Amino acid sequence: MAERKTKAPVAMPDEAKAETPQGDEPNAIEVTAKCERFRRAGRDFTRDVSTIRLAELTEDEFNLLYHEPMLAVQLTFLEEA
Numbered sequence: 001m002a003e004r005k006t007k008a009p010v011a012m013p014d015e016a017k018a019e020t021p022q023g024d025e026p027n028a029i030e031v032t033a034k035c036e037r038f039r040r041a042g043r044d045f046t047r048d049v050s051t052i053r054l055a056e057l058t059e060d061e062f063n064l065l066y067h068e069p070m071l072a073v074q075l076t077f078l079e080e081a
Helices: 059-066
Strands: 028-033 037-040 043-046 050-053 071-076
Touching: 028 043, 028 059, 043 050, 059 071
Parallel strands: none
Antiparallel strands: 028 050, 028 071, 037 043
16 A cells, blocks of 8 residues: 655745745745646646645645746735634
């Protein structure tokens, strides 16, 4: 049986370490494809904004998305429910 990766806290690249415009520490990303449809890190993206909590991503998944030139990625803060 394949071993399942656990989600570890994401270590953001230095250029991504910043506060959101609201002044809060980011806990999510907003991702938009620069084309009609694009798939990366096991997820489909379109020109509509997709919001993903950082806790749902491994460090490798975050880095794949953050550094992908076909995706626009912005750090954001989501209120806890």
